[in-house]
Amino acid sequence: MFRFRSLTSRLLGLLAAVGLAVGLSLQAAPQAAAASLTQITNFGTNPTGLLMHLYVPNNVRPNPPILLALHGCQGTGPYMYSSTDFGSLADRYGFLVIYPSTNPSGSCWDVSSDQALTRNGGSDPVGLMSMITYAEQHYGGNADAVYVTGESSGGMMTNVMLADYPDVFKAGAAFMGVPYHCFYTGTVRGWNGPCAQGQVSMTPQQWGNLVRGADRGYTGPRPRVQLWHGTADTTLSHNNLGEEIKEWTDVLGVSQTPSATDTPAANWNRTRYDNSAGVTQVEAYSIAGAGHQLPVQGTAMAATAVHFMGLDGGTSGGGTTGALKAVAAGKCLTDANGTTLGTQQQIYPCNGGANQTWTRTASNQLTVTVGGSTLCLDAEAHGTSPGTKAIVWSCNGQANQQWQLNPNGTVTGVQSGLCLDVAGLATGDGTPVQLWTCSGGSNQQWKLG
Numbered sequence: 001m002f003r004f005r006s007l008t009s010r011l012l013g014l015l016a017a018v019g020l021a022v023g024l025s026l027q028a029a030p031q032a033a034a035a036s037l038t039q040i041t042n043f044g045t046n047p048t049g050l051l052m053h054l055y056v057p058n059n060v061r062p063n064p065p066i067l068l069a070l071h072g073c074q075g076t077g078p079y080m081y082s083s084t085d086f087g088s089l090a091d092r093y094g095f096l097v098i099y100p101s102t103n104p105s106g107s108c109w110d111v112s113s114d115q116a117l118t119r120n121g122g123s124d125p126v127g128l129m130s131m132i133t134y135a136e137q138h139y140g141g142n143a144d145a146v147y148v149t150g151e152s153s154g155g156m157m158t159n160v161m162l163a164d165y166p167d168v169f170k171a172g173a174a175f176m177g178v179p180y181h182c183f184y185t186g187t188v189r190g191w192n193g194p195c196a197q198g199q200v201s202m203t204p205q206q207w208g209n210l211v212r213g214a215d216r217g218y219t220g221p222r223p224r225v226q227l228w229h230g231t232a233d234t235t236l237s238h239n240n241l242g243e244e245i246k247e248w249t250d251v252l253g254v255s256q257t258p259s260a261t262d263t264p265a266a267n268w269n270r271t272r273y274d275n276s277a278g279v280t281q282v283e284a285y286s287i288a289g290a291g292h293q294l295p296v297q298g299t300a301m302a303a304t305a306v307h308f309m310g311l312d313g314g315t316s317g318g319g320t321t322g323a324l325k326a327v328a329a330g331k332c333l334t335d336a337n338g339t340t341l342g343t344q345q346q347i348y349p350c351n352g353g354a355n356q357t358w359t360r361t362a363s364n365q366l367t368v369t370v371g372g373s374t375l376c377l378d379a380e381a382h383g384t385s386p387g388t389k390a391i392v393w394s395c396n397g398q399a400n401q402q403w404q405l406n407p408n409g410t411v412t413g414v415q416s417g418l419c420l421d422v423a424g425l426a427t428g429d430g431t432p433v434q435l436w437t438c439s440g441g442s443n444q445q446w447k448l449g
Contacts, residue, residue, distance in 0.1 A: 035055065037053040037054070037055055037077075038053065038056065039051070039052065040053070040054055040134065043131055043134040044130030044133060045127070045130050046126070047122050047123060047126055047127060048102075048103055048127055049103040050100050050101065050102060050103055050124060050131075051076075051103065052101075052134070053099040053100070054096065054098055054099070054135060055087050055090055055098075056139060057094055060094050060095075061093075062140070064094055064139075064140065064141060064145075065141070065142050065145035065310075065311055066095065066096045066097075066098065066136070066142065066147070067090070067147045067148070067149065067306075067309075067311060068097075068100070068128060068146070068147070068149070068161070069081075069084070069097050069149055070100065070109065070148070070149070070155075071099070071100075071101065071102075071151070071153075072108075072151045072154050072176075073106070075154075076102075076105055077099030077100050077101040078099065080154070081099045083297060084297055085295070085298070085301075085302035085303065086149070089302060089306050089407050092407065093312050096141050098135060100127070100128055108153040108189055109124050109153045109156065109189075110125075110189050111153065111159075111160050111183045112192060113186065113189075114186060115188070116160060117164070117184065118164065119164045119165060119214060124157070125161060128157075129168070132168065147311060148161050148162065148169055148172040148173075149175070150175065150177070151175040151295065152175070152176045152235070152236065154177075155174040155177025156174075156177045156178050158173070158174040159177050159178070159179060160180055162225060163181075163210075163211045163214040163215070164214045165215070166220065166223060170310070171223050171224040171225065171309040172224075172226070173225075173305035173309060175228040175294040175295050176229055176233060176236055176294050177227070177236070177244065178243070178244070179207055179240065179243045179244045181211075181214075182240065183195050195240070196236055196237065198237025198243075200243065201243060202243070202246070204246040204249060204256060207247035207250060208247060211248075224252070224281050224283075224308070224309075225252070225281070225282050226283045226285075226305055227241055227244045227245065227285065228241075228295065228305075229241035229285075229294070230286075230289070230290025230292065231286060231289060232290060232291045233292045235291075236292065241286060244284075245271070245273075245284050248282045249273050252275070253281075254275055255273065258273055259274035259278075262397075264402055264414055267287055267288040267289060267290070268286075268288075269285070270284065270285050270286075271283070272284075280308075285304075300406050300407075304404075307405070312405075321359040322358065322448055323352070323356050323357065323448075324358045324366070324411075324447075325446065325447045327442065327445035327447055328422065328425070328427065328443050328445060329427040331347040331427070332350040332351075332356040333345055333346075333446075335355040335370060335375070336355065338355070338370050338371065339370055339371055339373040343391055344380075344389045344390065345377065345391065345432070345433045346430050346431060346433060347427075347430075348429050348430065349429065354369060354370050355370050356368075358377070360405060360448060364402040365395060366403050366411075375393060376392065376394070377392060377401065377403065378391050379391075379400040379413050379415060379416060379435055383400075383416070384413075386418065386434075386436045386437050387435070388416070388434060389432070389434055398415075400413065400416070403420070410438060410444050410446070411444075416435055417438075419436055419439070420433060420444065421443060424443075425443045
């Protein structure tokens with residue numbers, strides 16, 4: 001986080017924006033966390049003396065994916081853990097999270113030197129790679145499922161790691177970053193004012209050539225990239241989002257013209273850039289009115305990044321398939337009337353049938369396929385009031401057919417903001433499912449897959 005105000009003022013700003021508690025501290029762990037951070041020393045080659053903390057959830061899956069989560073300026077690894085939702089998402093999905101800290105503590109990442117901008121060139125990226133290797137060798141981490149995310153200076157380093165080590169990372173999500181090489185000064189941890197102010201602009205090919213120069217001779221597949229920026233960011237200009245899009249669309253060989261444009265949540269303006277197979281390679285979120293404060297804790301931002309990267313069990317194309325289980329009832333969302341449009345959804349004992357198999361698509365739809373026909377979960381008649389029926393309908397891409405799967409287990413309608421709800425807290429077979437005001441009740445808890 002390139003923030004020259006104090007940490008206290010940053011937290012007060014977040015309080016005004018999203019209602020966080022004033023008492024949040026740097027070292028506080030999320031209350032929902034089932035495990036704790038472990039500090040690891042002597043993890044390998046570490047030219048800049050970085051610190052490593054690792055989060056291993058109690059329900060870690062076999063051969064788990066690895067997420068490298070990078071703090072911003074004035075931050076630390078433990079602070080990144082306590083102030084974002086990645087730890088609680090790891091609890092839910094069973095992946096490892098590495099939370100590194102810069103040295104000296106609270107400093108920015110080196111994204112400006114020749115060493116940092118070259119594969120195995122030295123400085124911070126080498127130490128970060130040692131952490132990944134350590135997690136693979138000592139915690140069974142999956143070398144074929146490594147991902148990176150970060151905010152502000154960590155968003156910049158996300159771009160750097162994707163450029164320096166394209167064979168290591170499958171995907172990354174950069175919050176409030178700048179393009180790889182934009183912050184170049186030739187000095188370690190240098191400050192590049194023109195880049196910060198959004199005054200550096202290049203052609204897509206010029207940006208792409210810089211990325212290709214980070215690991216000269218590499219011709220293999222490149223990691224997919226998700227990008228986030230607020231329009232009211234006065235620390236790192238929103239202009240950098242457009243430059244990042246130019247850079248990564250060129251690197252990944254897709255058009256600079258979006259394949260799709262939509263608003264999956266209020267003030268989230270999303271553009272996606274697909275390859276010829278229809279798989280999104282670059283996804284960008286411009287958050288209207290947001291300042292230098294992403295990802296906002298308690299929102300779906302981190303979960304959306306985790307979904308893009310496939311850490312929630314999805315494929316590289318962004319899909320997740322399985323039963324949608326009502327946690328309190330222990331039963332599954334069921335399309336009980338086949339392909340009949342308008343059928344209100346109900347809960348029944350889970351049996352693995354096609355009418356209980358839901359796919360969350362890259363467009364945030366929930367689809368069910370019965371007898372060769374695919375239908376979408378739909379808020380009936382675009383309803384936005386409590387009691388609106390959750391039905392199935394022909395897929396049309398509209399907002400009443402888009403759903404957010406949130407870290408707290410709720411499923412919310414993008415158009416209404418209401419929660420998917422088992423009516424009346426009932427648990428009996430055939431209980432209808434509806435939309436209702438989010439209450440935190442157990443009848444609004446769901447698990448997909």
